[in-house]
Amino acid sequence: MRPSRKRIWGSDAKSLSGRGPPVNNFLEILVVGIGNGATYAMLGLGLVVIYRSTGLLNFASGELAMFSTFIVWTFWNLGFPMWLAILGGMLGGFLIGVLVHKVAVSPLGDPHERPLAVVIVTIGLFLGLNGAAQLIWGTVDKRLDPWFGVSQITVGGVAIAWQKIGAVVVLFVMVLLLWALFKFTKVGLSMRAVASNSESSALCGVSVQNMLMLGWGMAAGIGTLAGVFSAPNLGLGTNLMQLTLVFGFAAIVLGGFDSILGAVVGGFVVGILSSVVPQYITVFEKMPLAPAFILILAVLLFRPQGLFGSKDVARV
Amino acid sequence: MKSLRGVGPVQSVLWAIALVVLIVLPFTSAPFRVEQYITWMTIAVAAGGLNLLTGYNGQISVGHGALYGTGAYTVAILVTDAEWPLLPTVIAAAVVCFMVGVIIGLPALRIKGLYLALVTLAVATLFPLVIEQFSDLTGGSGGLTLTSEQLYRGSIRDRRVKWESPIDGLASDQWKYFIFLGISIVCFVVIAAIVKSRVGRSLVAIRDNETAAEVSGINVSRTKIITFGVSAGIAGIGGAMFALNKGQVNPTSFTLTLSIYLLVAVVLGGASTVIGPAIGAVIYGVFIDVIAPELPETLESATPLILGTLLVAQMLMAPSGIVGWFHDLTEKVSRRRQGGGKQDKNVDVTVTTHEVVAETDLETDPGGFHP
Amino acid sequence: MSLLEVRDLRAGYGMVEVLFGLDIDVDEGELVVVLGANGSGKTTTLRAISGMVSATGSVTYKGQEVLGKRPDQLLGMGMSHVPQGRGTINALSVVDNLRVGGISRKDSEVDSDVELWLERFPRLGERRDQLAGSMSGGEQQMLAIARAFMSKPEFLLLDEPSLGLAPLVTREVFDRLRDVTADTSTSVLLVEQNANLALQFAARGYVLEAGEIVMSGPAEELQGDEAIQKAYLGI
Structure with a gap:
């Protein structure tokens, strides 16, 4: 058994307990937790979108996010401004998500009828995306600067990094957009309909496959943000997520x-x-x-x- | 090898070849290759155990790497700290993992399908962290080296364990090879016996329809828990063999990646066929140990990409794996030979396939390592 | 020429054949019922016509061969299907269900049509923001019918609306159905087990047994038929 070339767990633990000045204040730990929580929530949003549209737990979700974060890095490294690079990465993630659904997921049928097939296919995607990322970007961690810089403000004696505030703000913008999409648009209505009863939706003329594809694409796009906020802390490697x-x-x-x-x-x-x-x-x-x-x-x-x-x- | 119902001449020949290859292999390969073959065996055994749970019983585990790791650490700790002799530790590892499996099996009664996959995936991710956390016992990220007191240059010292061949002309790696081949065969014979027995039919009945199984008098809860235990115990034996083969354990060997590869071995070879996981393990081994090092360095990381693609493609096109595919093929050929008389029995094909596989494997050598 | 002409329709699931060559006609403005017991192939008949199971034979709608077309294509031609078990979208509100019904429409009057249908089915109007899944069976059936009308169909396929409903509720559903089909001059192909009620509303009927049409004729004639009375009317 050859182990994967890199440790897959160390860095996060380090970022919580070892790196930087010792965390000795409950409020500061809390701030770190809220910042990390925003990242988890972003990845979670992607998982929810997929679950809502297809009833599927996507075990490849983290790797999709990792892959599109590398796309972000590539644009950023070429000199694009960060926000544009992120948009590029989200678009890339969206397209990969769409492709993945079309090629690998949709032919499987109802995920709860064939849970093993779903696990295997998403794990195959997991391996495939991880390998592809290693192949394209190598095995040395890349450095992605924090989107909101490294500076921090001090509120009541507690230092809060702008990056953490940025993560929370971005999360809330995402939630607002998703809520508006599902609440007010025809596409959102169709996606909700497909999630609840795909056969009846098809009878009403909703294109079920397109909605599922859209769900996958959106989830992958949102996941990109989780990757963008994780990478500066953890180092952008193929085991990022x-x-x-x-x-x-x-x-x-x-x-x-x-x-x-x-x-x-x-x-x-x-x-x-x-x-x-x-x-x-x-x-x-x-x-x-x-x-x-x-x-x-x-x-x-x-x-x-x-x-x-x-x-x-x-x-x- | 006596002729069995449903075993065609093709299969018999293949089994004979496999047996010969297995015996000849250690004599024609370099020592480092022989060590690799043993690693493949450990994967095969663990995948065989996983198959019992996931293939036959339908409980999906993405966390068997953690059980394999538990087996390995049990051996390492017993040998190094408690100074046990080597082979009894394998049994201890099986017992410990059986108990761990039973404990995991309890919540698995309520958490099923995709959700069980999720929980076991978390177990697999957590395992290396647990090892690092309890570093007093496990050596933390530095790992443990299996040592015993040995006579070395005139004095007794703690040295890494090794396998002294008692037979002249048999090198230590070859001796080790045959010991582990023996253990592997025992494991697969046990798996085949379980699968073929009444218990085995209960496992499949539970997988296919839990309620119907319950109604027909099967104690579903007990069967599922014990299956989890046995499956974990066998995976633990695989891990124990790993530790004894390498002479050291390290948390990096037991990551989520390992759990994933165990599942790959089961599915590629053929879930719910006895021999499938072994064949899957060999394919995996050939990829990782033989093909990958030959590739130029820039392409070396293509291996997971290829395996992943293969896995998705296989799931979409031949979900019953290589063994299932092979049996469908031979089935078709033999039916064509017998004429069209059996055409209308199509519905039963899958069932008979599995029966045939189960019977075949019981009688024949289960190691199945042909390069 | 009939609005719908079904000729020699055969269909099944996998190896199991369910329909063995059906001939059915529906004229413009007509309500036609296919009667049959459980498992006689009623639902499969509708699913075959609307392209949800693969079938052979011929289905001509408005003079055009439509066998093999997808449900959304048929919807564009004015054919709408209300599936068995009502098929309401349970996680959506009544209003949202109706909006989904009109999702294939390009015109701007969808929202005003939603209000129109809430008026036509006052019981839905009272529950406009309630989730469909939390409503009673009769209300769900009315919602399913109203939703089908949101696509402005000329022809409705209706699968066993009486399923699981109390007799009084069933009658109410049929009354409403008659009113709205008359108002909108919609033709209907209905499959039903409740022959007694269905024949009161239908113009003509077919009797389906084990995948074959064994009898057909005007509704009054069938109502008077002794065999039908014995098998379906419980007289």
């Missing part, structure tokens, strides 16, 4: 698989838990993932629909 994926899943398990609000609330809760708990409970010191894992397990066992999910989702 593997931990974040589990955090993102924890977020939507807690919030409810099909709830946008739930992904946001869940993201923040998971972000805060995973930065606060290891500071106070030494047994979790090197595994900020453990509280998130316990959360996943407990929610699936005792309240499978999560906080805000609809009951009929709880097919657990």
Whole structure:
């Protein structure tokens, strides 16, 4: 067995406990948690969009985000302004998402009828995207500057990085856009209809395949943002999103698989838990993932629909 | 090899070739290759265990790498700290992993399908962190080297364990090869026996329709929990073999990637066929150890890309894997020979395929490593 | 020439054949019923006509061969299908269900049409923001019918509206259906198990048994037929 060439877990733990000045203030830990939580919520939003449109847990979601973050880096590295690079990456992610759905996912049929096939295909995508990224961008981590710079402001004695504030603001803009899309547009209405009853939607003339494709594309586009906010801390490598994926899943398990609000609330809760708990409970010191894992397990066992999910989702 | 119902001449010949190849292989390969073959065996055994759970019983685990790792660390700790002799630690690893599997199996009664995949994926991601966390016991990120007190240059010292061949003319790597081949064969015979027994039919019945299985008198909960335990125990044996082969363990060997590759081995070879995972493990091994190093350095990372593409393509085009595909093929050929008389029995093909596979594997060598 | 002409329609699922060559006609403005017991192939008949299961034979609609066309293409030609089990989109509100019904329309009157249909079905109007999944069976059936009308169809395929409804509710649904089809001069092909009620509303009927038409004729004639009375009317 050859292990993957790089460690896949170390960097996040480091960013919470080792790097920079020692975190000794509860509020500062909280700020870190909220900043991370915004990232988890972004990945969670992508997962929710896919779950809502296809009923599928996308295990390749993190790798899609990683891949499109590399696209962002490529544009940025070529000298494009960051916001344009990010738009480019989101567009790239969107196209890959669309392609992935068209080629690999849609031929599978109902994901809950053939769960093993879904797991295998998304894991095949996981491997494929990871390998493709290694092939294109190599195995040395790239440096992506923080979108909102490295400076920070001090509020009531607590230093808050602009990057963290930026993450929260971007998250809320995303949520607002998604909410408006689903609430006010014909496309949003069609996507909701397909998610609830694809056969009836088809009878009403909704193009089901196009809506599912759109869902995949949107999810991948949103995931790009999660990658863009993770990369400056963790270093942009092909294993960028593997931990974040589990955090993102924890977020939507807690919030409810099909709830946008739930992904946001869940993201923040998971972000805060995973930065606060290891500071106070030494047994979790090197595994900020453990509280998130316990959360996943407990929610699936005792309240499978999560906080805000609809009951009929709880097919657990 | 006696002739079995449903085993055509083609299969018999293939099994005979496989057996010969397995015996000859260590004598014609360089020692580092022999070590690699053993690694493939460890993957094959663990994938075989995973197949029992995921292929036959329908409980999807993306976390068997963690159980493999648990087996490996059990061996390492017992050998290094408790100074156990080597081979009994394999049994200890199986027992420990069986118990861990039972514990995981309990929540899996309520968490099913895609959601179980999600939880086990989290387990796989968490495992290396747990190893680092409990570094007093596990050596943390530095790992553990399996040592024992050995006579070295006139004094007793702690040195890395090694396999002294008791037979003249058999090098230590070849000796190790045959020991592990033996363990692998035992594992696969056990798997085949389970699959062929009444229990095996219960596993499939539960996978296909849990309610119907319950109604027909199968104790679904108990069967599922024990299956999880047995599957984990076998995966633990794979990990134990890994630790004994390498002489050291390190958390980087037991990441999510490993769990994914175990699943790849099962699916590529053929889920719910006994021998499929072994064939899948060999394909995986050939890719990683034989083909990848030959590629120019810039293309080396193409391996996961190729494996991933292969996996998606196979799932869409031949979901029953190589063994399933092979059996469909031989089935077609033999039917053509017998004339069209059986054409209308199409509906039963998949069922008979699995029966044939199960029977074939019980009687024949399950190692199945042909390069 | 009939609005819909079905000739020698054969269909099935996988290896299992369900329909063995049906001939059905629907004239303009007509309400035609296909009667049959569970498993006789009623639903498959409608699904075959609207392209949801593959079929052989011929289906001519407005003089054009439509077999093999997708549901959304047929919708564009004015044919709308209300599936069995009502097929409401349960996670959407009543209003949103109606808006989905009009999603294929290009004109700007969709929103005013939604209001129109909420007036025509007052019970839906009272529940305009309620989720479809939380409504009673009868309300869901009315919603499914109203939603189908949102696409301004000329021809409606209606799959067993009485399924799972109490007799009084079923009658109400049929009354409403008659009113709106008359208002909009829509032709209907209805499949039903409840022969007694359906024959009161239909002009003509067919009797389907094990995938074959065994009897057909004007509704009054069928109502008077002894075999039908025994099999379906419980007299």
